[in-house]
Amino acid sequence: MTISLSNVRYAYPDSPDNIVLDIPQWSVAAKEQFFVHGPSGSGKSTLLNLLSGMAKPLGGELSILDQRLDTMSPQQRDKFRANHIGYVFQQFNLIPYLNAVENIELAAHFSPQKHVAGLAQEIAALLSELNISEVDRQKPTTHLSVGQQQRVAIARALINKPELLIADEPTSSLDEQNRDSFMALLMTMVTEHNTTLVFVSHDMSLSRYFSRTEELSNINRAVEAA
Numbered sequence: 001m002t003i004s005l006s007n008v009r010y011a012y013p014d015s016p017d018n019i020v021l022d023i024p025q026w027s028v029a030a031k032e033q034f035f036v037h038g039p040s041g042s043g044k045s046t047l048l049n050l051l052s053g054m055a056k057p058l059g060g061e062l063s064i065l066d067q068r069l070d071t072m073s074p075q076q077r078d079k080f081r082a083n084h085i086g087y088v089f090q091q092f093n094l095i096p097y098l099n100a101v102e103n104i105e106l107a108a109h110f111s112p113q114k115h116v117a118g119l120a121q122e123i124a125a126l127l128s129e130l131n132i133s134e135v136d137r138q139k140p141t142t143h144l145s146v147g148q149q150q151r152v153a154i155a156r157a158l159i160n161k162p163e164l165l166i167a168d169e170p171t172s173s174l175d176e177q178n179r180d181s182f183m184a185l186l187m188t189m190v191t192e193h194n195t196t197l198v199f200v201s202h203d204m205s206l207s208r209y210f211s212r213t214e215e216l217s218n219i220n221r222a223v224e225a226a
């Protein structure tokens with residue numbers, strides 16, 4: 001299993017009585033493309049924070065790639081994330097004044113052992129695969145179209161060859177056409193790279209792209225109690 005949760009509970013430190021997540025059992029197999037659906041405030045981003053090691057469960061067992069995140073120190077979780085997990089965010093979070101290559105180099109910097117042979121060639125290959133021209137690679141990313149920024153964000157998420165890719169509503173600010181092309185490209189890339197994908201959104205229409213779909217309320221007991 002790429003992801004395995006058992007009796008995982010979480011509350012934010014400033015509201016310890018408000019249990020946001022209480023997940024008895026949940027798992028995602030390697031190379032699965034998993035869609036987690038839920039309304040605003042249901043805990044989707046919180047779940048992703050736990051999976052990526054940015055937050056630590058209050059209790060229970062949380063394993064990613066057969067390693068227990070819940071017993072790691074914050075530093076160990078940071079290192080684990082850099083080495084094994086890619087992230088695509090809602091607003092892509094590219095650094096606007098850096099160009100595409102520099103944005104990707106920065107991500108690669110946090111996982112140096114994955115790039116023993118030619119980082120520049122790896123970036124060039126990925127950007128070619130994603131159809132970002134030589135000229136566009138040199139522009140600050142604010143000067144790129146939304147569609148181009150999406151593709152740079154995918155390249156940045158994949159440069160460290162993560163076994164697990166996490167996507168947090170990356171289509172929420174896109175029009176229908178951009179959304180469809182982003183989804184098609186994302187699915188092609190994760191299939192080609194044998195990446196496990198966990199994608200959260202409130203937009204149920206996206207479920208058609210995925211091999212598995214789950215309502216967060218079906219795995220999270222805290223929702224019923226709320």
Ligand SMILES: Nc1ncnc2c1ncn2[C@@H]1O[C@H](COP(=O)(O)OP(=O)(O)OP(=O)(O)O)[C@@H](O)[C@H]1O
Nearest residue numbers: 012015020038039040041042043044045046047202
């Ligand atoms: N930093 C925080 N401190 C305290 N409570 C928080 C914090 N972040 C989120 N919450 C609470 O946790 C619950 C789940 O929030 P979360 O952001 O995970 O939901 P979501 O499903 O991702 O929502 P959205 O679709 O609107 O992004 C909400 O009740 C929210 O108020």
